[in-house]
Amino acid sequence: MPADAESFVVQLDGHAAALADLAPLAFAGYAHFTAMQVRGHRVRGLDLHLQRLRNASHTLFGQALPDEEIRTRLRAAIQAGPADQSLTATLYSPAGEFTVAGPDARPRVLVRTGPPAGGPAGPLALATVAHERLVPAVKHVGEAAKTYYLRQAVAQGDDDVAFVDRQGRLSEASIWNLAFWDGDTVVWPEADMLAGTTMGIVQRQLARMGVPQRTRPITPADVAGQQGAAVMNSWTPGIAVTRVAGIALPAADAFIEQLHRAYQAEPLADA
Numbered sequence: 001m002p003a004d005a006e007s008f009v010v011q012l013d014g015h016a017a018a019l020a021d022l023a024p025l026a027f028a029g030y031a032h033f034t035a036m037q038v039r040g041h042r043v044r045g046l047d048l049h050l051q052r053l054r055n056a057s058h059t060l061f062g063q064a065l066p067d068e069e070i071r072t073r074l075r076a077a078i079q080a081g082p083a084d085q086s087l088t089a090t091l092y093s094p095a096g097e098f099t100v101a102g103p104d105a106r107p108r109v110l111v112r113t114g115p116p117a118g119g120p121a122g123p124l125a126l127a128t129v130a131h132e133r134l135v136p137a138v139k140h141v142g143e144a145a146k147t148y149y150l151r152q153a154v155a156q157g158d159d160d161v162a163f164v165d166r167q168g169r170l171s172e173a174s175i176w177n178l179a180f181w182d183g184d185t186v187v188w189p190e191a192d193m194l195a196g197t198t199m200g201i202v203q204r205q206l207a208r209m210g211v212p213q214r215t216r217p218i219t220p221a222d223v224a225g226q227q228g229a230a231v232m233n234s235w236t237p238g239i240a241v242t243r244v245a246g247i248a249l250p251a252a253d254a255f256i257e258q259l260h261r262a263y264q265a266e267p268l269a270d271a
Contacts, residue, residue: 008113009080014073017110024096025110029142031092032056034197035234037116038085041078042268046071048197053091056138061093061107070109074271077111084116086234090141119235123251124160125243126173126231127153128220131163136171136192146174160231162244165191169217170244176231178218179238181255183227185212198232198263205262220245228252230259237263 010017025031034049043049050067057064074089090110095101129149134140153161162173171191172178177199180187186206188199206213223229229241229249238259240251 007081008085008115009077009111010113011073011077011080011111013109014076025092028092028097030060030097030140031090031142032060032138032140033088033090034139035086035088036197037234038078038081038083038087038113039116039268040083042270043074043078043087044263044266044268045197045201046269046271048200049089052139052197053089056140057091057107059135059138060140061091061101061105063103063107065091065107065109071271073109073111077113078271081113085113086115086117088112117235119233119239120159122239123242124231124239125158126160126162126241126245127156127158128162128164128170128245129153130166132165132171132192133163133194136194139194150174158243164220167191167217168219170220170223173231176233178241179230179232179259180218180223180226181228181230181252182225185214186255186258187218187226188213188215190215190217196233198234198237201266202232202237202259202262205265206258209262209265211258211262220247223247223249228255230256232259 012021034052036043036049050070053070054064091107093101093105093107095105131145149161160174163171165171169191170178170189172193177196178189223244224247227250230238231241232238238256240256242249242251
């Protein structure tokens with residue numbers, strides 16, 4: 001199937017979404033989602049995506065759809081498109097916003113597919129800003145702060161932005177998880193944040209490869225002692241970061257390659 005616009009879909013609960021279905025969502029912001037890259041009609045870390053959607057639904061809606069129902073929705077969208085694509089699955093409550101939803105307000109599943117993505121080439125320079133996401137463990141929609149701070153950083157000559165919590169710790173970047181390299185060990189920031197699915201894939205594969213990892217608080221002042229840094233999300237398992245808050249870092253090509261090897265070691269699975 002050719003990878004053109006007609007190959008991609010927007011489906012609501014497994015069926016083509018109509019304008020009447022989508023119009024209310026254009027004015028809503030109480031929902032959560034997961035994003036993934038599909039390769040050969042399969043995905044990496046499917047269990048992590050399902051866990052993310054299940055946990056977030058319990059947090060936001062007080063109930064979750066069965067994993068097999070979610071898989072059915074993902075499978076329908078994936079099989080309708082080309083072998084390689086991007087996919088976003090959004091769950092929302094039909095009760096909408098600014099209401100108290102009852103137990104009958106069962107979450108609905110909106111799935112969108114599009115061209116495959118690989119993220120920017122990098123390396124990236126990150127500004128820092130004091131910011132803590134609301135309910136940070138949930139990948140929810142309507143986060144204007146991410147785009148606002150990203151654009152502020154670019155206007156000031158950086159490529160993106162990293163967040164510093166009220167304890168002075170680096171947590172995450174705008175749409176990325178952060179990882180550091182101290183020359184021997186992969187260091188993950190300790191803070192309240194969204195644990196990315198790619199981050200989860202990389203962590204478990206690094207563990208299987210015997211690569212040392214640890215989690216500890218990292219402040220902007222600690223960056224100078226690191227031998228490399230990277231950002232990762234559903235697009236890519238590692239893009240080099242060579243400046244954080246004006247502090248220069250080595251490109252650490254071997255570190256970036258290690259992150260990519262760990263990600264590639266994760267098997268692809270059918271939805």
